[in-house]
Amino acid sequence: MKMLSNKHVFWEALIIAMVIFWTGIFLGVLFESSRANKIEELYFQAETDIFDIQLEGELLSMFESSCEQALKENIDYADRIYLEARKLGKYDAATRITEDIVRLHKRYDLLRVMLWKNMIQLQQKCPSKTNVIVYLYQYDNPSTNKQARQITFSKVLSDLKEKHGDSIVLIPIAYDTNVKSLNILKERYELNTTPMIIINQKQKITELQSVEDLEKIMFENSEDNKTQNTLFLN
Amino acid sequence: MPDFITIVYLTFMFVALYFFSFFIILTIKNNEKLFSYPKPEKKFSISVLTPAHNEEESIQDTVEHIMALEYPKNKMEVIVLNDGSTDNTSKIVRKLMKRYKNLKLIDNEKNLGKARSLNIGIKKAKGELIAVVDSDSFPSKSSLKKLSGFFSNQNMGAVTSFVRVRNKEKNRLAKIQSIEYLIMGWSRKLLDFIDSVYVTNGPLSLYRKKYILEVGGFDPATVTEDIDITWNMLYHGYKTGMCLDADVSTVAPNNYKVWFKQRMRWGMGGLQAISKYRKMFFRKGMFGAFILPFVSFSIIMSLLTFIFSIYLVFKFLAVRFLTVGYSITTDSAIFKLQEINLYPSVIIFFFVVLFTLSTIYSWYVLNKTKYEQNITTKKFFNILFYTIVYLSVYPIVWFASIYKFARKDLTW
Numbered sequence: 001m002k003m004l005s006n007k008h009v010f011w012e013a014l015i016i017a018m019v020i021f022w023t024g025i026f027l028g029v030l031f032e033s034s035r036a037n038k039i040e041e042l043y044f045q046a047e048t049d050i051f052d053i054q055l056e057g058e059l060l061s062m063f064e065s066s067c068e069q070a071l072k073e074n075i076d077y078a079d080r081i082y083l084e085a086r087k088l089g090k091y092d093a094a095t096r097i098t099e100d101i102v103r104l105h106k107r108y109d110l111l112r113v114m115l116w117k118n119m120i121q122l123q124q125k126c127p128s129k130t131n132v133i134v135y136l137y138q139y140d141n142p143s144t145n146k147q148a149r150q151i152t153f154s155k156v157l158s159d160l161k162e163k164h165g166d167s168i169v170l171i172p173i174a175y176d177t178n179v180k181s182l183n184i185l186k187e188r189y190e191l192n193t194t195p196m197i198i199i200n201q202k203q204k205i206t207e208l209q210s211v212e213d214l215e216k217i218m219f220e221n222s223e224d225n226k227t228q229n230t231l232f233l234n
Numbered sequence: 235m236p237d238f239i240t241i242v243y244l245t246f247m248f249v250a251l252y253f254f255s256f257f258i259i260l261t262i263k264n265n266e267k268l269f270s271y272p273k274p275e276k277k278f279s280i281s282v283l284t285p286a287h288n289e290e291e292s293i294q295d296t297v298e299h300i301m302a303l304e305y306p307k308n309k310m311e312v313i314v315l316n317d318g319s320t321d322n323t324s325k326i327v328r329k330l331m332k333r334y335k336n337l338k339l340i341d342n343e344k345n346l347g348k349a350r351s352l353n354i355g356i357k358k359a360k361g362e363l364i365a366v367v368d369s370d371s372f373p374s375k376s377s378l379k380k381l382s383g384f385f386s387n388q389n390m391g392a393v394t395s396f397v398r399v400r401n402k403e404k405n406r407l408a409k410i411q412s413i414e415y416l417i418m419g420w421s422r423k424l425l426d427f428i429d430s431v432y433v434t435n436g437p438l439s440l441y442r443k444k445y446i447l448e449v450g451g452f453d454p455a456t457v458t459e460d461i462d463i464t465w466n467m468l469y470h471g472y473k474t475g476m477c478l479d480a481d482v483s484t485v486a487p488n489n490y491k492v493w494f495k496q497r498m499r500w501g502m503g504g505l506q507a508i509s510k511y512r513k514m515f516f517r518k519g520m521f522g523a524f525i526l527p528f529v530s531f532s533i534i535m536s537l538l539t540f541i542f543s544i545y546l547v548f549k550f551l552a553v554r555f556l557t558v559g560y561s562i563t564t565d566s567a568i569f570k571l572q573e574i575n576l577y578p579s580v581i582i583f584f585f586v587v588l589f590t591l592s593t594i595y596s597w598y599v600l601n602k603t604k605y606e607q608n609i610t611t612k613k614f615f616n617i618l619f620y621t622i623v624y625l626s627v628y629p630i631v632w633f634a635s636i637y638k639f640a641r642k643d644l645t646w
Contacts, residue, residue, distance in 0.1 A: 006264070009259045010524075012259050013253075017251040021248050024247075027583075141237075148554075148559075152557055155566045155567060156564050156566050159567075209564060210563075210566070
């Protein structure tokens with residue numbers, strides 16, 4: 001009798017473990033989906049805004065209106081999706097089961113590429129002191145060394161942005177999420193390594209730099225920005 | 235699809251959940267029977283064998299504890315097996331023999347090892363049952379009586395006792411081992427309910443002499459004769475049992491070097507047993523279907539968890555170390571608050587739930603086994619230390635044991 005009732009423990013434990021495990025997974029999926037939904041709401045707003053800004057840019061160029069307004073809209077937009085990117089990054093680090101955040105990441109990268117294109121066009125049309133800094137990084141499984149370099153790059157760029165505020169548009173884009181439009185830019189302009197900083201479509205920086213060094217690079221070239229078209233995106 | 239690391243984590247979590255549920259169910263189902271034991275139908279004659287090698291410090295105390303056992307003296311003989319001691323062990327026992335008429339001494343001129351000594355003792359023993367008591371262990375008065383009741387079952391080959399650490403107040407290591415012994419004893423009792431007691435410990439175990447002789451006695455080629463004899467009994471289809479109410483106290487190592495050597499010996503013994511009975515995997519009832527896979531799987535899981543944890547810790551430290559270097563180079567802050575991620579993942583939730591449940595369960599076990607009258611904060615810290623630190627570093631012992639076993643170096 002003793003063994004008969006106790007031997008059931010093998011499958012009883014299996015059932016209980018499976019129930020707890022799958023409940024955990026189910027709650028995890030719900031939890032991750034709810035996080036993704038929060039980001040998705042922001043994303044939809046960001047998506048609407050980018051179309052609005054694009055259209056606004058086109059209209060402004062049609063009516064030869066002020067560049068200032070368009071530039072301001074783009075900078076504000078860039079700042080907002082930069083902050084959203086940070087939040088997305090933190091959710092991303094805590095996401096284990098679903099692919100929702102990964103998909104959102106890709107969609108955000110798409111928006112950032114559109115923003116970059118907008119900024120290029122705007123810089124051509126409206127010379128200004130605004131610096132466009134694109135930061136390309138490896139999203140999927142970077143090596144230990146690359147991960148450390150990317151963390152440092154992020155910190156330096158964050159410091160730079162804090163210091164210079166609106167005079168910098170910071171656009172971080174994942175290099176390896178297979179966004180086709182980015183792939184075209186990568187091929188065409190030989191953006192073939194990460195992490196990489198691209199300043200005003202002129203300078204490609206792959207070595208770690210201090211905030212001061214980046215400032216020097218940016219401001220030495222800022223005069224050229226007003227007069228020249230971009231170096232490698234022409 | 236989750237990445238590889240997540241799949242590994244989730245697998246560990248599932249296995250941990252399974253075994254946690256397994257032990258909880260056994261506890262709930264058998265809660266009333268945990269401390270019970272069968273009443274002996276007859277008074278068996280028992281020979282108590284105490285192998286001793288240079289045990290002058292403890293042998294008198296051990297013999298006195300054996301002599302104080304609540305068991306009819308005319309049904310009990312005590313044989314000290316002096317295994318080539320170079321100290322005063324033999325002299326002390328001879329002196330005690332004047333006090334106790336049923337005390338005998340077998341002197342081996344040379345040190346033959348515990349298994350050979352026991353085999354010599356078994357041949358000379360007159361009892362139907364053989365009790366083995368280590369010479370640094372001290373059985374409680376009623377322990378032998380309680381163990382003997384199990385042998386009313388004709389198929390019972392060996393029954394083991396509940397070991398407590400005698401020197402638990404000595405230092406942190408002894409305190410932690412005290413917790414470990416209680417949890418080990420408890421889980422051994424739970425395994426008894428599914429006929430899967432796989433070690434009959436050295437401090438106090440009782441065997442049926444007829445079956446010991448039938449299985450060929452203690453194997454001198456093994457480093458842990460207690461594991462081997464148990465597996466041998468199971469292999470031959472005999473039952474093994476455990477009595478949670480039969481206490482014995484023993485002296486646990488109180489320095490890390492001795493502890494490590496002892497555990498390495500246990501580890502090598504386990505590996506030897508797995509290797510010796512490997513053909514029995516998934517055969518021969520509970521022995522092949524559960525004990526062999528369970529012991530092997532526990533070792534593998536413990537090693538994999540350790541390797542995986544070390545990999546993750548080193549990776550994290552390497553990233554932090556490199557980041558500090560790069561931060562200095564770029565003159566940026568070494569650490570920024572924005573790096574802190576307060577969004578927990580599902581894995582962390584699982585881990586927290588499992589850790590909390592197992593700590594509560596350990597606390598419950600320690601209360602039930604009367605670890606202390608009151609579990610204070612300091613003692614609770616010891617439980618946490620056991621769960622977090624002790625169990626985490628234990629796989630190092632397994633690595634050392636595997637290394638020595640692979641090199642066929644069976645010294646310790």
